[in-house]
Amino acid sequence: HHGGRATRIFHTGQPRLAPLPPLPEYGGKVHLGLIPEEFFQFLYPKTGVTGPYMLGIGLILYFLSKELYVITPETFSTISIVGLLVYVIKKYGTSIGEFIDNLNEQIIAQLEEVKKASIKQIQDEIELEKAQQAQVQKCHYLSDVQRNSIAMALEVIYQERLHKVYKEVKNHLDYHISVQNMMHRKEQEHMIIWVEKHVVQSISAQQEKEMIAKCIADLQLLEKKAQAQPVM
Amino acid sequence: MNENLFASFITPTLMGLPIIILIIAFPNILFPSPNRLINNRLVSFQQWLIQLVLKQMMTMHNLKGRTWSLMLISLIMFIGSTNLLGLLPHSFTPTTQLSMNLGMAIPLWAGAVITGFRHKTKASLAHFLPQGTPIPLIPMLVIIETISLFIQPMALAVRLTANITAGHLLMHLIGGATLVLTSISTPTAMITFIILVLLTVLEFAVALIQAYVFTLLVSLYLHDNT
Numbered sequence: 482h483h484g485g486r487a488t489r490i491f492h493t494g495q496p497r498l499a500p501l502p503p504l505p506e507y508g509g510k511v512h513l514g515l516i517p518e519e520f521f522q523f524l525y526p527k528t529g530v531t532g533p534y535m536l537g538i539g540l541i542l543y544f545l546s547k548e549l550y551v552i553t554p555e556t557f558s559t560i561s562i563v564g565l566l567v568y569v570i571k572k573y574g575t576s577i578g579e580f581i582d583n584l585n586e587q588i589i590a591q592l593e594e595v596k597k598a599s600i601k602q603i604q605d606e607i608e609l610e611k612a613q614q615a616q617v618q619k620c621h622y623l624s625d626v627q628r629n630s631i632a633m634a635l636e637v638i639y640q641e642r643l644h645k646v647y648k649e650v651k652n653h654l655d656y657h658i659s660v661q662n663m664m665h666r667k668e669q670e671h672m673i674i675w676v677e678k679h680v681v682q683s684i685s686a687q688q689e690k691e692m693i694a695k696c697i698a699d700l701q702l703l704e705k706k707a708q709a710q711p712v713m
Numbered sequence: 714m715n716e717n718l719f720a721s722f723i724t725p726t727l728m729g730l731p732i733i734i735l736i737i738a739f740p741n742i743l744f745p746s747p748n749r750l751i752n753n754r755l756v757s758f759q760q761w762l763i764q765l766v767l768k769q770m771m772t773m774h775n776l777k778g779r780t781w782s783l784m785l786i787s788l789i790m791f792i793g794s795t796n797l798l799g800l801l802p803h804s805f806t807p808t809t810q811l812s813m814n815l816g817m818a819i820p821l822w823a824g825a826v827i828t829g830f831r832h833k834t835k836a837s838l839a840h841f842l843p844q845g846t847p848i849p850l851i852p853m854l855v856i857i858e859t860i861s862l863f864i865q866p867m868a869l870a871v872r873l874t875a876n877i878t879a880g881h882l883l884m885h886l887i888g889g890a891t892l893v894l895t896s897i898s899t900p901t902a903m904i905t906f907i908i909l910v911l912l913t914v915l916e917f918a919v920a921l922i923q924a925y926v927f928t929l930l931v932s933l934y935l936h937d938n939t
Contacts, residue, residue, distance in 0.1 A: 504753065553717070554888030557906065559802035561913045581754045584761050589751060 514570075718885060722878065725805050737807050740794035763790070770932055777832075778935050785935075788817070789928040796877060796920030800913070808923075809878045811870060818869035821931045826862070829938025837938060869930060876923050880916045887912060 510518040516533070524532040544550040684692075724733050747756045763786060770789075771782050792808060799806025807813050829837040841858040842851065887909045894902040 552892065554885050554890075554892055555721075555802055557888035557891045557909055558884045558913070561906070561910045562800055562802065565910065565913055565917075577758075578754060581758045581761070584757050585751050592750075 514567075718882065721803075721805065721881065721885070722809050724810070733805070733807070736805055737795075737813075740791060740798060743794060744790065770928065774932070774936055777828075778932075781932070781935055784821070785928050785932055788821070788931065789924050792817075792873070792924035792927055793921055796924060797917070799877065799881070800916055800920065806877055806881065808873055809881065811874045814870035814873045815866070817927075818866040818873075818931075822866040822869065822934055825931065825934040825938045828935075833938070840937065865930075865934065869927060873923055873927055876919055880912075880919055884909065884912055884916065 512518065512521060512533070521533050524536070528535070545552075724731065725736060726732065744759055745756055747760060751757075752760070766789060767782060767786055770785065771779055774781075795806060795808050798804060799808070826837070841855050841862070843854070843858070846854050887905060891902050891905040891909060894905055
């Protein structure tokens, strides 16, 4: 876009690397709104306090008397304009200054508001974060209780099932035992019946008569014994 | 006396050099540009003032009209400041010269009118005939409206020139009367001086009002044509 032309550097000084120093907030002290204080200080050693004022009055009278400054119609308009200006500035100067300061204050206050709102928001977020962390700390109680209750429930179920299993197994074993007992009883009865049957069968008629005669003789003996004892 | 009366209106030259250019460029120094977030009192005050004037003047325009904001605000600032500076003793007011006011009025007016003719040709031509005129009067009315249109820039320039010049002249004359009367009878001189003070107050007002009127009318012409 330069068209191939060589360009000279315009800025030959060193660029400023740091921000500019701040401007003074208030102007220097002035007398009569025009003449700086330094002039009065400059004349003070030689002419004292009234020196500059005498100089001013003397100059004005000199210009008037020698007609170096001619009093024209313009003089009167000067007097009226300058008088009006001085009056207005003296009367309303400070209030206008305060008004303008207020304008600046409003801008600063708005920016402060934004800054404060931002800081407050971040602080609120920090508080929220801390509260949430504290809550998370206490969360383990809840999980402990839940864990305990689940463990207990599991335990209960386990015991229940164990008991059931025990009962079932006992049932089975009782069954087998009762079956065995019954078989045993049945066999005994059967054997007893069989033995009695055969004994009864084996007893012949002769044996039977002999046994009965023996029993009677025994009984007669016993009777005699019994009759002898009660005497003692 | 005659020479003296109009002496303040001749184009100022300093040893043959036209310092009129410096005088016209001088008010620029009085409006420093803001370069910080919080500025000094002068700049803050001017910022506030310009914002007030801008809001009051440009709300009635549409988007196309608002592109003229910079021009109009510069205009009112320039005319206001030159008028107010002209009230200082022994100073020259550029706006007393008809040449300069014509130089401000004609291009602005022509710009507004030509914009209107370019973009809304039918509406601009329709402005030449107000609504509801009886038919026999139409030709005459068109001629009258044309003349009224072409007189607008002249009126703008001449109004500003005449007002400011008349004010300055009147102050000069009454000051002269006061000067002469001081040696004849002092109380009359006092009365005349009071008249001069009142006139000065009026002049301050006129300085600002003329600036406002000029700019307002230009913006009105703009509003008609966008």
